[in-house]
Amino acid sequence: MAKQDAQLPEKLIASVIEDIRAGRVPKMASITKKLGVSAPMVNHHFGDSAGLIRRAWREIVLSSIRDDYLFLDDLAAKNDWEGLSDFIYEIFSPERQASRLAHLRAVSESIADNQVREVVLEAQELTRQSWFNFITKHTDAGNLAKRVDVNAMAILFAAMPLGITAARLDLSQLERRQVSNAWFIIILAMLKPDYRLDS
Secondary structure, three states: OHHHHHHHHHHHHHHHHHHHHOOOOOOHHHHHHHHOOOHHHHHHHHOOHHHHHHHHHHHHHHOOHHHHHHHHHHHHHOOOHHHHHHHHHHHOOHHHHHHHHHHHHHHHHOOOOHHHHHHHHHHHHHHHHHHHHHHHHHOOOOOOOOHHHHHHHHHHHHHHHHHHHHHOOOOOHHHHHHHHHHHHHHHHHHHOOOOOOOO
16 A cells, blocks of 8 residues: 555656646546545645646656756767767657647746746746756857857757747658757857858
């Protein structure tokens, strides 16, 4: 019994995430019925159903940011430009589309829901700060000399995947390659002052 209780919070969160990613509004009655638990159990772990939904949004919005940053940082530290190009292409993959759409939904819902707004703001700041740290660490001082330049680039890079998703919901494979190549060129030009496009 104790083992089942220990796994219950993760199962509840996973069930809500499944609904959100499928575009459904999470309903506690269906979630508790599916998992065979009572509403008081949800309240015990999350305070109330709103606490569970907030936690699910937090998992969706924050789950990949830190991992992506660490992977990106490692590739740049090794000057693995081919790996960096492949990673950027993967960011635009159909497998990540559900996550990007959930992010956009969170932004939309944050207009009316202050608790979702707090999660979105936290994710936005974490993403901006991750890019800021990455740019600061991997660029020569002369490349982006002013702090404001670094911050502006960090905001632009943070916005890129979600902006592309908002502008073009269904990228073809060719478009995915073109968009990821363009983004890679921008990043590479910033990281390598001597980088030149092939003529």
